[in-house]
Amino acid sequence: MKGLRLYLIGTALVTLVYLTAQYYKPKPTDWTPTYLKEDKVPFGLFILYQELTAIFPEATVKTTRLPVYNTLKDKNFENTNYLLINGDVKIDEYDFKELAKYMNKGNHVLIAAFQLSDFLQDTLNIQLNSVLNPPNKKGTPINFVNPAAKTARDYVFERGLSDQYFSKLDTGRALALGRNNKGDVTFVKYPFGKGALYILPNPQLLCNYSLLHKDGLDYASKLLSHLPAAKTIIFDENNAKGNAEEASVLRVFLKHTPLSWAYYLALAGLLVFVLFEMKRRQRIIPVVEPLKNTSVDFVKVVGKVYYQQRDNGDIARKKISYFLEHLRSAYHLKTTQLDDELLAAVVLRSGVEQELVQQLFKLMNQLDKAAFISDEQLIALNKTIEKFYKQAQ
Missing domain, CATH: 3.40.50 (Rossmann fold)
Structure with missing residues (x-):
């Protein structure tokens, strides 16, 4: 026990002497060119x-x-x-x-x-x-x-x-x-x-x-x-x-x-730590296939069916029915009769030009009573409805 005490005391004294010598030893001349007005080194100003x-x-x-x-x-x-x-x-x-x-x-x-x-x-x-x-x-x-x-x-x-x-x-x-x-x-x-x-x-x-x-x-x-x-x-x-x-x-x-060496060593140590942590903890991320949007495929199939049957009358009636449902839900109007009273109410509430609404009502009345509807008539109806939607408020 006594020997250990002497050993510790001797080590402490040697360390103290070394630190004192390092503290009081003359600093070496810094020959780094700084060109700074406050530096008293050889190459300061x-x-x-x-x-x-x-x-x-x-x-x-x-x-x-x-x-x-x-x-x-x-x-x-x-x-x-x-x-x-x-x-x-x-x-x-x-x-x-x-x-x-x-x-x-x-x-x-x-x-x-x-x-x-x-x-x-x-x-x-x-x-x-x-x-x-x-x-x-x-x-x-x-x-x-x-x-x-x-x-x-x-x-x-x-x-x-x-x-x-x-x-x-x-x-x-x-x-x-x-x-x-x-x-x-x-x-x-x-x-x-x-x-x-x-x-x-x-x-x-x-x-x-x-x-x-x-x-x-x-x-x-x-x-x-x-x-x-x-x-x-x-x-x-x-x-x-x-x-x-x-x-x-x-x-x-x-x-x-x-300080530069300390900064670079810290960055290097952080990089090594991150690399090892990535290697130890990272797992393979399974590939999850995104859900397919089948709505587009459904629309294409339905469109092909209607195109093959060429039933323009059925398509026109459905478009007119959907348009009238839009008037009922959006503007709260009764659409049992496509008369002048309904036309004036649609113009007032939707903000669409009166000429366009008159043209649309005329087409719907004609096609609703027609026994045969051509492609040109169906296209005209579709374009007129689309113009209405664009102008509607």
Whole structure:
């Protein structure tokens, strides 16, 4: 008993020490690119967002999680700068039309992204590529073209932050503002009316990891200095966070890797449970033949009998008898005599035209006394009765 007690105490102490060590051990650096203004991870935009007011001291910073079209549509922005920073910036035809109107009025747009939408690349006639450097080698040296911003020593960054460049560019429309040591363009400007569009193919140069270094901070400051002073800075979060109208609980689960794994494992376990339960409990469902509708067959048989006998008189009398029964039951009329008094009552209560009722009464009187009824007379009687039913209220 004493040995078991010591064993339990020892196990509890070891478990406590392990849990304490796990709790206080330094967390590994998260290198996931988030491009979020509140993230302090290496590839977040916390420092840039905090320093925007220092770079543009007279500007007010506003964030938007709506698409470009919704942000700019029917808005009269003046003297503003629009920043879109993310790994992948999606601009479609409608977004670009609003951006063009926005820039033609004198506003400026900065897009920093590794990947641009196909529509934007086709419209601007550009293509992006990357220098393949070994992981342990420093990135491609870059610099500005403007002598006022160009430094004597090129900017060199680790982790390939500056390896992206424009492999295709419309030199007739675009103005190169930055190049790497191989002459490839790394920063470009597209004039639009009174404004301009600036594109940087290396968005991580504006992230926390780069801005914590002196060269990175200097490069970002000079890059943003190409934008004019503005009253308002629009900071786009739609590409990083998604549409504000589409926020859901699942976004929280999918954002964090442990929660994502837990969510997918739960779905997989539920699927396995359902499959096993179906296999164990499901029984063969017997096929029940629906009851056949014999009314149609009966009508066909009766119709064939009458057609073979060709007794039009009997058919006409039955149709007249059924019609008179309808008048008695529906309108509570006495039908012993087909006279003018009954005709007027039928017109009044049924709402059918008087001419049609007169024609019908005339046919019934003729056929009731006829010794022989032709097919044409029988068809005329049937059509007249059908018209009566359609007009009757």
